[in-house]
Amino acid sequence: MIGVVTKPHLRNLFFRVSSLTKMRIKLVFVMEGDAPKLKADTMSKRNELRYGPPKKSGAAKAGRSYFKSFLKECLEMLECLGVPWVQAAGEAEAMCAYLNANGYVDGCITNDGDVFLYGAQTVYRNFTMNAKDPYVDCYTMSSIKKKLGYDRESLIGLAVLLGCDYLPKGVPGVGKEQALKLLETLQGQSLLQRFNQWKEQFQCDDTPSLAVKKVTHCSVCRHPGSHKEHERSGCKLCGSVMYCEPHDVEFCCPCEWHHSEQEKKANMVEDNIKKKARSCEDFPFYEVIQEFLVNKNKLSKIMEWQRPNLLTFQTFAFEKMEWTRHYACKKLLALLTHYDMVKRKSGQTDLNQLQAIRIARTRIKNGIPCFEIEWQKPEYYVTEDDQPMESFVVTVEEESLFQAAYADVVAHYKMEKLEVLEKKQKSKKHKLKEKGLSTVDGEIIDLVSQMNLQSSKQDFKLDRYELNYLTKKVPKGRSC
Numbered sequence: 001m002i003g004v005v006t007k008p009h010l011r012n013l014f015f016r017v018s019s020l021t022k023m024r025i026k027l028v029f030v031m032e033g034d035a036p037k038l039k040a041d042t043m044s045k046r047n048e049l050r051y052g053p054p055k056k057s058g059a060a061k062a063g064r065s066y067f068k069s070f071l072k073e074c075l076e077m078l079e080c081l082g083v084p085w086v087q088a089a090g091e092a093e094a095m096c097a098y099l100n101a102n103g104y105v106d107g108c109i110t111n112d113g114d115v116f117l118y119g120a121q122t123v124y125r126n127f128t129m130n131a132k133d134p135y136v137d138c139y140t141m142s143s144i145k146k147k148l149g150y151d152r153e154s155l156i157g158l159a160v161l162l163g164c165d166y167l168p169k170g171v172p173g174v175g176k177e178q179a180l181k182l183l184e185t186l187q188g189q190s191l192l193q194r195f196n197q198w199k200e201q202f203q204c205d206d207t208p209s210l211a212v213k214k215v216t217h218c219s220v221c222r223h224p225g226s227h228k229e230h231e232r233s234g235c236k237l238c239g240s241v242m243y244c245e246p247h248d249v250e251f252c253c254p255c256e257w258h259h260s261e262q263e264k265k266a267n268m269v270e271d272n273i274k275k276k277a278r279s280c281e282d283f284p285f286y287e288v289i290q291e292f293l294v295n296k297n298k299l300s301k302i303m304e305w306q307r308p309n310l311l312t313f314q315t316f317a318f319e320k321m322e323w324t325r326h327y328a329c330k331k332l333l334a335l336l337t338h339y340d341m342v343k344r345k346s347g348q349t350d351l352n353q354l355q356a357i358r359i360a361r362t363r364i365k366n367g368i369p370c371f372e373i374e375w376q377k378p379e380y381y382v383t384e385d386d387q388p389m390e391s392f393v394v395t396v397e398e399e400s401l402f403q404a405a406y407a408d409v410v411a412h413y414k415m416e417k418l419e420v421l422e423k424k425q426k427s428k429k430h431k432l433k434e435k436g437l438s439t440v441d442g443e444i445i446d447l448v449s450q451m452n453l454q455s456s457k458q459d460f461k462l463d464r465y466e467l468n469y470l471t472k473k474v475p476k477g478r479s480c
């Protein structure tokens with residue numbers, strides 16, 4: 001049926017993997033594990049509030065198994081594409097953060113900010129896959145620390161106060177501004193350390209600190225005592241035996257009462273939050289803090305990128321997405337050429353790799369110099385029924401990567417071009433000679449030197465791109 005996409009989640013996944021791979025990003029997917037008990041509790045409580053007590057119907061179970069089959073299909077496709085995936089013990093974000101924190105990957109692609117609480121260092125959000133104008137937001141823990149002064153523990157503390165997946169309400173009544181103000185008063189202590197201190201205070205001292213009695217202050221020196229007294233027998237704090245030293249209204253009196261007043265003012269924000277925290281039975285929610293701080297993930301095997309499999313993908317795409325075999329081959333070809341080029345660039349050549357026959361012409365794609373390549377038709381490649389049987393297939397590849405992988409083909413192409421040019425020049429020369437004019441050999445030399453310059457510049461760019469490795473989690477439920 002026209003206009004109906006079969007299994008859009010698979011289609012989306014395929015095209016996302018495809019465009020990110022072409023941007024030279026090496027993906028690792030993280031498969032969500034079982035939700036931590038904390039989250040399950042939160043979710044069932046939430047559902048109970050919304051929909052009443054849980055019914056023992058099979059609806060929830062069916063939903064879950066449907067979602068699981070969904071994820072299973074995604075993994076099946078990743079395996080056809082040769083993209084590695086790892087299984088998270090619980091939340092996918094926790095595994096992403098673990099891979100990132102331990103240097104297995106350069107960053108995490110997720111829109112869930114929890115990933116920083118789990119220890120991620122670099123997070124990419126809000127991807128747009130428009131090939132002409134790709135866009136992504138990048139956040140790093142180091143810039144959060146530098147610009148805002150918050151570290152991972154501060155963020156976990158904020159999640160406790162303001163709420164997170166495991167604690168939807170946080171500490172009721174505490175707002176963002178208040179919480180941020182509290183962070184400013186910590187003076188070297190972490191927010192979590194402060195919570196522990198509060199907890200101890202809640203448990204042991206129930207008696208409020210003794211209030212300091214207010215005393216009369218002199219209107220001239222603003223110290224304790226009356227002006228009359230000071231006139232007669234001086235002021236101790238002014239160090240006089242008669243009269244006292246005048247001070248203006250802003251003067252900071254060092255007496256005990258003023259000291260305690262100042263402290264009260266400074267602690268107002270903290271006391272306010274503390275009071276609210278005290279009324280939460282489980283504060284500071286150690287289980288939530290542990291969920292973020294204690295890693296449950298392990299990498300059991302090294303993630304390796306495999307060559308996309310033309311045959312299994314054809315079958316998969318046909319059965320799951322109703323793609324014709326030819327369409328599947330055409331779409332996968334770009335990933336295959338990319339895989340082989342990257343391998344060859346790193347010096348790994350073998351006979352199973354694609355054979356580039358020739359460069360048909362140069363092209364510019366999205367502002368990037370490219371070659372149109374004719375490849376020997378790979379094994380299992382299916383051509384369209386109504387098309388003549390060609391022995392080659394065509395793709396457009398970035399000049400720089402292709403040059404690094406198939407240098408000989410490029411050299412051959414350049415030679416050919418040069419020969420054509422020379423021939424042209426010769427016939428021109430011939431004609432000019434006939435007309436009695438001088439030649440222009442210089443043009444050829446210019447062209448060659450330009451070619452060399454261009455390719456060395458692109459090699460540098462290529463190395464920089466190659467450093468990119470990213471993780472991406474399997475898209476959750478509805479977002480697929």
Ligand SMILES: [Zn+2]
Pocket residue numbers: 218219220221222223226227230235243244245
């Ligand atoms: Zn005085």
Ligand SMILES: [Zn+2]
Pocket residue numbers: 218221222223235236237238244245
């Ligand atoms: Zn005084």
Ligand SMILES: [Zn+2]
Pocket residue numbers: 217222223224253254255256257258
């Ligand atoms: Zn005073």
